[in-house]
Amino acid sequence: MIFASKEYLEEIQRRSNADEKYLRLAKGQHASYTFIMQAELEKGVERDIVVGYQVEEGKITDIWVGERRTDFIISGKYGVWIEILAGKMGVTKAFLTRKLRVRGNMMKILKLVAATER
Helix, strand or coil: CCCCCHHHHHHHHHHHHHCHHHHHHHCCCEEEEEEEEECEHHHCECCCEEEEEEEECCEEEEEEECCCCCCEEEEEEHHHHHHHHCCCCCHHHHHHCCCCEEECCHHHHHHCHHHHHC
16 A cells, blocks of 8 residues: 555545544544645655545545645645654644644644544
């Protein structure tokens, strides 16, 4: 499976929507997200990778590759995203150290950080 491909996003959607703990943490959430993994030539990533998803009542209802208008845009270098996915860095730490930048309502996204960490 190729990272950030449609197939990869479908698997994230399937696992998230089947995860009871995630669903409890995300209950009542209604938001859309764009994630921008910025190119890092030294890591073999020549261009930005952009993906996104829509959450309704805590469930991921739509996924996509590419840009769309969303409630939140979260961006950072490709390597930061890999550290988060590998469990070497938490999302909260990445926000606080500005390794990830957020455009959108920061108070709202901080309320959702437990679901995001999951």
